[in-house]
Amino acid sequence: MKNEIEKIIKKEVPVFGVCSFERVTENLINCRAAGRLPDNSRYVIVTVFPYYLGEEKYKGLNISRYAVVADYHRVVNDRLNRAAAELRALFPDERFEVFADNSPIPEVLAAVNAGIGVRGKNGLLITEKYGSWVFIGEIVTTLDMSDFVAEPKKTECINCGKCVSACPTRALSGQGVDKQRCLSDITQRKGELTPEQEELIRKYNCAWGCDICQNICPMNTNAERTPIEEFISSSEPTARSGMDIDGRAFAWRGRAVIERNIKIIE
Numbered sequence: 238m239k240n241e242i243e244k245i246i247k248k249e250v251p252v253f254g255v256c257s258f259e260r261v262t263e264n265l266i267n268c269r270a271a272g273r274l275p276d277n278s279r280y281v282i283v284t285v286f287p288y289y290l291g292e293e294k295y296k297g298l299n300i301s302r303y304a305v306v307a308d309y310h311r312v313v314n315d316r317l318n319r320a321a322a323e324l325r326a327l328f329p330d331e332r333f334e335v336f337a338d339n340s341p342i343p344e345v346l347a348a349v350n351a352g353i354g355v356r357g358k359n360g361l362l363i364t365e366k367y368g369s370w371v372f373i374g375e376i377v378t379t380l381d382m383s384d385f386v387a388e389p390k391k392t393e394c395i396n397c398g399k400c401v402s403a404c405p406t407r408a409l410s411g412q413g414v415d416k417q418r419c420l421s422d423i424t425q426r427k428g429e430l431t432p433e434q435e436e437l438i439r440k441y442n443c444a445w446g447c448d449i450c451q452n453i454c455p456m457n458t459n460a461e462r463t464p465i466e467e468f469i470s471s472s473e474p475t476a477r478s479g480m481d482i483d484g485r486a487f488a489w490r491g492r493a494v495i496e497r498n499i500k501i502i503e
């Protein structure tokens with residue numbers, strides 16, 4: 238049965254691991270999606286979707302790399318929903334709930350506990366093969382998956398501190414991210430920005446998100462390119478005024494925010 242489960246998941250996603258639900262219960266994120274958590278959740282099947290495309294695909298870049306590819310919320314949900322449907326057919330008495338980003342699961346913590354990678358000082362998951370250029374999604378289940386659980390060998394990065402020093406807003410302390418300071422968060426805020434915030438967006442030429450702490454990371458140097466077809470076939474490194482935002486990672490925030498930022502950098 239273990240092989241069959243593995244085959245179903247691997248058909249949709251190149252890397253996965255399993256951590257017990259207990260490992261994340263103390264840190265669950267309070268959100269609406271938490272209502273979908275099964276009462277007797279036992280395991281989290283944590284999956285990662287690489288998105289690095291190779292440097293040549295980032296010419297003219299004015300958004301962060303994760304927003305260059307098709308909206309990962311759709312890609313991850315579509316693929317994991319397919320896997321969950323097959324798992325439900327195999328185990329009709331068990332529950333399989335799919336989450337990605339908009340999730341009560343602290344995804345980096347779950348991925349580290351599932352042995353998929355280490356946590357960087359920038360708070361992000363860093364995998365051996367794809368670096369930190371990965372999205373995380375998960376299937377929470379009531380199925381006994383104890384056979385899949387393996388203790389992580391390593392949980393923390395090489396600790397060089399380059400991300401902490403490179404962050405222009407000093408959002409990184411080494412313990413995690415200060416959301417209020419993080420430039421990625423600033424680019425996503427609604428309404429008017431302060432002149433200092435506008436200057437940051439202009440200086441780093443980023444209309445959406447921020448990759449400074451990942452670009453500097455030595456553990457990202459040899460990251461492999463994504464094998465995910467939906468990401469390879471749909472990349473667009475430049476955001477322009479009046480563009481079609483449907484299917485892009487910033488669409489959920491509405492047109493006004495991305496248009497405001499484009500105006501700042503143009």
Ligand code: B12
Nearest residue numbers: 264301338343344346349361362372373392421422446447
């Ligand atoms: C809210 C959010 C943001 C906010 C706030 C970030 C934050 N960490 O608070 C903002 C808008 C700033 C943001 C920015 C980004 N985000 Co974001 N974000 C999230 C989201 C939705 C929730 C994060 C959260 O609130 N976690 C809970 C808090 C309490 O976690 P924490 O502060 O890290 O605290 C934990 C640690 O301190 C940990 N801890 C302490 N010591 C140790 C030691 C070890 C060894 C371990 C394992 C843990 C640990 O315990 C705490 C509880 O888990 C997650 C998706 C999810 N559901 O997890 C995506 C997510 C973390 N984001 C993601 C991405 C891609 C980004 C950006 C790179 C996007 C960009 N290019 O602009 C940036 C990166 C900025 C950065 N350095 O974090 C990815 C990360 C993928 C990866 N490789 O790790 C996620 C997982 C989404 C996804 N599904 O792929 N994000």
